[in-house]
Amino acid sequence: MSRLFEPMQMGSLSLANRVVMAPMTRSRADAGALPNAMMVEYYRQRAGAGLIVTEGTAPSPNGIGYCRTPGIYNDAQVAAWRRVTDAVHAEGGRIVTQLMHCGRIGATHNRPAGAQAVAPSAVRAGGKIYTDAAGMQEHDVPRALETSEIPEVIEEYRCAAANAIAAGFDGVEFHCTSGYLPMQFLAGNTNLRTDAYGGSAEHRARFVIEAMEAIAGQIGAGRVGMRICPGNPFNDVRDANPAETYEALLKGLGHLGLAYLHVVRSPLGYFDAFAFARANFVGPLILNDGFDGDSARRMAMSEARCAVSFGRHFIGNPDLVTRLRDRLPLAGFDTKTLYTPGIAGYSDYPAAALPKVARRQVRFDDIDAMKSLISESFCGWSNEVLVDQELVNRFADLSGDDYWIHTDPERAAKQSPFKTTIAHGALVQILQSRFQMPMEFEVIGFNNMLNYGSDRLRFPSPVTVGGRIRARARVKAVEKVKSGTQLILEINIHVVGNDRPAVINDLVILYM
Numbered sequence: 001m002s003r004l005f006e007p008m009q010m011g012s013l014s015l016a017n018r019v020v021m022a023p024m025t026r027s028r029a030d031a032g033a034l035p036n037a038m039m040v041e042y043y044r045q046r047a048g049a050g051l052i053v054t055e056g057t058a059p060s061p062n063g064i065g066y067c068r069t070p071g072i073y074n075d076a077q078v079a080a081w082r083r084v085t086d087a088v089h090a091e092g093g094r095i096v097t098q099l100m101h102c103g104r105i106g107a108t109h110n111r112p113a114g115a116q117a118v119a120p121s122a123v124r125a126g127g128k129i130y131t132d133a134a135g136m137q138e139h140d141v142p143r144a145l146e147t148s149e150i151p152e153v154i155e156e157y158r159c160a161a162a163n164a165i166a167a168g169f170d171g172v173e174f175h176c177t178s179g180y181l182p183m184q185f186l187a188g189n190t191n192l193r194t195d196a197y198g199g200s201a202e203h204r205a206r207f208v209i210e211a212m213e214a215i216a217g218q219i220g221a222g223r224v225g226m227r228i229c230p231g232n233p234f235n236d237v238r239d240a241n242p243a244e245t246y247e248a249l250l251k252g253l254g255h256l257g258l259a260y261l262h263v264v265r266s267p268l269g270y271f272d273a274f275a276f277a278r279a280n281f282v283g284p285l286i287l288n289d290g291f292d293g294d295s296a297r298r299m300a301m302s303e304a305r306c307a308v309s310f311g312r313h314f315i316g317n318p319d320l321v322t323r324l325r326d327r328l329p330l331a332g333f334d335t336k337t338l339y340t341p342g343i344a345g346y347s348d349y350p351a352a353a354l355p356k357v358a359r360r361q362v363r364f365d366d367i368d369a370m371k372s373l374i375s376e377s378f379c380g381w382s383n384e385v386l387v388d389q390e391l392v393n394r395f396a397d398l399s400g401d402d403y404w405i406h407t408d409p410e411r412a413a414k415q416s417p418f419k420t421t422i423a424h425g426a427l428v429q430i431l432q433s434r435f436q437m438p439m440e441f442e443v444i445g446f447n448n449m450l451n452y453g454s455d456r457l458r459f460p461s462p463v464t465v466g467g468r469i470r471a472r473a474r475v476k477a478v479e480k481v482k483s484g485t486q487l488i489l490e491i492n493i494h495v496v497g498n499d500r501p502a503v504i505n506d507l508v509i510l511y512m
């Protein structure tokens with residue numbers, strides 16, 4: 001299997017694979033820059049990504065430039081984002097929010113009441129921007145920030161990062177490209193300042209470095225990534241010497257130890273942004289722009305510190321990781337609905353049909369039907385997952401050579417050698433979400449497969465951070481017992497790259 005589908009650690013972020021969902025503005029937020037149920041579903045469907053980077057999200061009202069884009073600067077937004085992060089985590093995914101301050105990009109109609117366009121200098125961006133209220137409009141002429149106001153903007157970023165963690169995000173990505181506020185500071189045509197934030201490359205990089213220091217100081221650098229695209233002219237920015245600018249920037253950030261650098265291919269033919277990033281940044285890299293399954297596999301195989309992000313392919317393929325891994329055809333998408341309100345062209349793209357066993361419905365008390373599944377319902381090997389602290393915490397109070405997990409506290413209390421209990425459903429989460437193990441049948445007449453009465457799993461080896469686990473399960477037997485129906489799963493678990501590699505073969509009994 002390609003390294004693309006193997007786990008990866010980026011700072012504090014534990015990715016189950018190296019396929020990252022790139023940030024994409026989709027303009028579906030509610031009034032008040034609020035995430036909504038539609039967005040919960042959209043991100044939940046894409047949780048198979050090793051990491052989701054959300055759409056650009058404003059750290060303050062002044063940061064909003066586009067219509068129907070979300071924010072993360074008040075309590076209501078934090079509560080609304082919490083539903084998104086909970087949904088992604090329940091599927092075993094990881095998600096960071098992209099902090100995007102538009103600066104001079106935007107028109108009054110798109111901005112919340114009282115918000116204003118601010119920028120390093122009062123230079124209007126060329127081109128026009130869409131507004132719901134009045135169609136295409138010129139960008140506002142921004143107000144140049146006073147030197148004394150710059151710490152306030154940095155403070156907005158710091159608070160937004162704190163809010164992101166309160167909302168359950170695994171971290172934040174600092175949007176430092178596409179001509180928004182940070183890049184307006186970096187580029188010569190948008191930054192005409194004569195104070196310590198303008199002029200030399202070191203001075204132009206200063207705003208970004210100070211903002212990154214504030215964010216990292218708040219939530220820990222291991223939870224902070226940054227996105228760059230040197231030489232990107234989008235939104236009318238021009239940098240006469242991107243190599244000099246970005247060298248100063250990355251040098252100034254070197255002491256932080258960021259979780260990752262997200263690098264978009266430079267549109268400048270002569271500038272190899274990936275090579276530049278390799279030479280000037282020591283941590284993990286997420287590489288972006290124009291990858292398909294084969295080129296991403298090759299990139300991941302060529303360098304262990306690289307993940308690859310996909311933007312457009314994630315639009316029509318919510319299950320992109322599965323499709324890439326199983327080499328299934330990729331669906332396209334409708335460009336007309338990229339930024340339109342509603343679920344059409346957003347959360348209504350289906351996952352690929354499972355190629356193996358057709359999905360069947362079986363009543364839980366129909367023993368014969370359940371038995372007939374035994375030969376068919378083989379659940380193949382899962383991806384290898386990197387054992388992270390969160391997973392280890394589940395085993396934290398276990399000791400000795402035999403490790404038992406029991407999800408039924410009453411049974412565990414009565415029976416030796418059960419040494420501990422874990423929350424009901426934890427095993428289910430490990431098997432189904434963490435290992436992305438599909439149960440290729442559906443039991444009806446009962447809530448769903450998550451309602452296990454009890455089960456057990458024996459670990460003969462301590463599971464340590466940095467180890468990897470791979471698992472498969474198949475139905476061994478289905479029996480009617482006094483308390484209901486008993487489903488016995490045969491589980492094979494390989495613990496590799498651990499202190500004590502182990503193969504665990506066990507039976508898990510699920511009562512329904």
Ligand SMILES: Cc1cc2nc3c(=O)[nH]c(=O)nc-3n(C[C@H](O)[C@H](O)[C@H](O)COP(=O)(O)O)c2cc1C
Nearest residue numbers: 022023024025055056289290291309310311312338
């Ligand atoms: C609909 C759409 C919205 C985008 N919005 C953002 C954004 O909010 N922030 C950002 O950094 N990049 C944004 N991008 C750029 C993508 O993250 C990505 O860099 C680009 O699509 C190239 O990658 P791809 O070839 O895999 O699609 C957007 C791209 C698309 C197609």
